[in-house]
Amino acid sequence: MTQDDATRTLLEVRNHLEEATRYSVNREVFSEHIMKAEQKLASLESSQFFLQDRIKLTQDIDVLKKQVNGVVSIAPSADSQWYTLPSSKDSVIGVYEMGQKFAIVTNTRVIDGIDSEQKQAMSTPLLP
Incomplete structure (x- = not known):
């Protein structure tokens, strides 16, 4: 994976997190966007790019899931x-x-x- 591919994937993850936040009252839409964000982050695991960003996004996903799920x-x-x-x-x-x-x-x-x-x-x- 190139750095440009990793950059695009990180932007997609951020977009899914924004959508998940926007639709946090709709569990189905929220879960769909969280799942897509987690899948995109998983696809970056073998990449050496943006490690700190990936850690931060993983933490953001965890916090968001905890907030929505109470x-x-x-x-x-x-x-x-x-x-x-x-x-x-x-x-x-x-x-x-x-x-x-x-x-x-x-x-x-x-x-x-x-x-x-x-x-x-x-x-x-x-x-x-």
Whole structure:
């Protein structure tokens, strides 16, 4: 792949990210543009061009996916097995175990996918 080809591919990735951002409320269109951006970035893996740009775009894709999918980051406390949730005004209603994973139910959302290995949890808003 030439440098010009890599440049064109990076521009296509950026365009797909812009479209994904624009259509973030439409899950189908959002997912389509994210998938295309990831495929284009994957095609650049063997290239030695624009490594820093590719890393930044990969991070941008991850952040955008987390925002649209409502992913909440949690971190284990240094001195215990307890998790520190992001500050919020949510009241915890219950903590449930499913297998070796946990789900936290608050008055506004369900945060699930919590286990000792996983640092990301999926947050699903509850309907009023």
